[in-house]
Amino acid sequence: MPALPLASLALVLVVAALPSRAAEPLRLLHLQRCGDLLANTAQEFCLSAQGLQNGALTVMLGGAPLPAEALQRDGQRLRLRLEPGAYQSAPIWLEQQGNASNPVWMSLHGSHVLAAGPNDVAKNMDGLTTYINLVSLIIEENADGLSTARQLAKKYGAEVVGAIAPLNTYQLRLPASNLLERDALVLRLGTEVNVDAVVIEESSAEESEGRDDDLAAGKQAPEEKPSGDEWAANRFLDAVNYYQRRIPSVHKPVPTTPIRVGVIERNVDFDTADFHDYLGSAPREDGKPNTRVYARDANKPDGHGTTVAGILAARWDQGGNTGFLRGLDGAGPGFEVIVERNSDAGITANIAASVNLVEDGVRVLNWSWGIHRVGAKNIQGDEVDSLVRSGLAMNGYEELLEEFFLWLRAKHPDVIVVNSAGNGSSYSGADEYRLPSSFITDQLFVVGGHQRSERQDVAVNDPAYVVKRSSSNSDMRVDITAAACAHASTVQADAAGDAHCGTSYATPMVTGVIAAVLSINPDLHPEQVRMLLRRSAMTIGEEFDFEPADAEDLTAPILPSERNYDLNNKDVGRSARLDMQKALDLAVKSRDRVR
Incomplete structure (x- = not known):
């Protein structure tokens, strides 16, 4: 065989070195x-x-x-x-x-909105990136939304390009090339008879609304190092053990109902040890129902979506994360975890995805995201400096969220939304400061974050077992706190992922418990589920006798009605901490009461 010329040999070596498809x-x-x-x-x-x-x-x-x-x-x-x-x-x-x-x-339901490209955004007066030519119109409920949107589009030389039809909301592409032109059109559209509100989007092209919560709070790393037993504070393993033993009990088994969970995140890394066995139909070897995960693939094992979904569904005994619902496989009905964000069009896309998922049968929505109004103050009196939006944008978002929760109440009253309280060291319930956590509705649960204290000599049910994370938002609007720190997924099996902390990761702890509770008793209504979580809760923090003391109320105080009307119960007046095992026990006991 003749020798290859040097040039040909070099080409062969280069091709051989290239990664194979x-x-x-x-x-x-x-x-x-x-x-x-x-x-x-x-x-x-x-x-x-x-x-x-x-x-x-x-x-x-x-x-x-x-x-x-x-x-x-x-x-x-x-x-x-x-x-x-x-x-x-x-x-x-x-x-x-x-x-x-x-x-x-x-999803074959039609709610979808478009994201702006990199040439269609600009900086506004607050220094925030905002869309130049895409806005959404919330049409009055007594008007035909699509017809009205098309009439207005024709009047202003715009085009209808997206819709959240159940909320009578339609997205327009405006003939605007700068913010001056956009604001003039927004002002005119807002005065039209059948227009309830105009929603402008403030996020960079392709920006994720769900970043690591501590980074989103303007910190470069968690302000406290988590311990190795963060989830013990919520009796995580006790809850899994209870479900595995009690539900399939030989003497008195508890029938279960499949529950579909929606997670508003972008994607999940299926190359990680936590998720690599969720490919295709992912059947269980013994044929029993099992947890399923549906998501776009990510290329970052420690991404926000992967960590949030991992708290719900990560594979066990492989390092990285450990999923609560995955731990119920074999005894449970098979949970479906749908990770979906519709598009990269910010808050509007989050709502569009949520509407589709609810129409697709999702019973519990996990919202590990939120925004603060520019100028919001933390409990030290300093301005929150990240995940902020202008007053103009916040007004539109508030109207859109109001329409969403009104629609939920009217059409899907059994759906529960679980939302992170936020990490601005601020107030979760002040509507001029933070969305969506400030909304008052039975269908919205708000979750704060706690962390293991330095006290090693106290029992898990002692209020001093944990402390509030200093970054976690708090106040009377917070329903319950949960462990705020989790480990990220890893590509290598049996490797320990880095710790991620924030209320984003406390939220799926509560979401998972609610899904398990509803699998046991699907007849529970949102207000009953909230009462169940609060009745089963352990405590955290000092007793404040129902009066805020230097903004130290972590959650709404536990009431006598949540402790069998015992005015002298030691828990009354304290803040609530998630007890996963007791919540499941009360769910089993609630079956006879509700039915």
């Missing part, structure tokens, strides 16, 4: 509605994948393959066209050459 795992990275979002005909979805090879490809929707004519492929990009009425919302994944991708939830 075959080495990439098969993953779904993006899935969004595309085409005409308002069309009454077929729905179109655009997908972006990784690791696709040449040759036959199967797209599975709800466990059944889609017909080849519904699919167009261009390299690693796919476009699906689904005929109306032929399909229902379901997980979608790819299968090729014996490999399966991560499943992503595909």
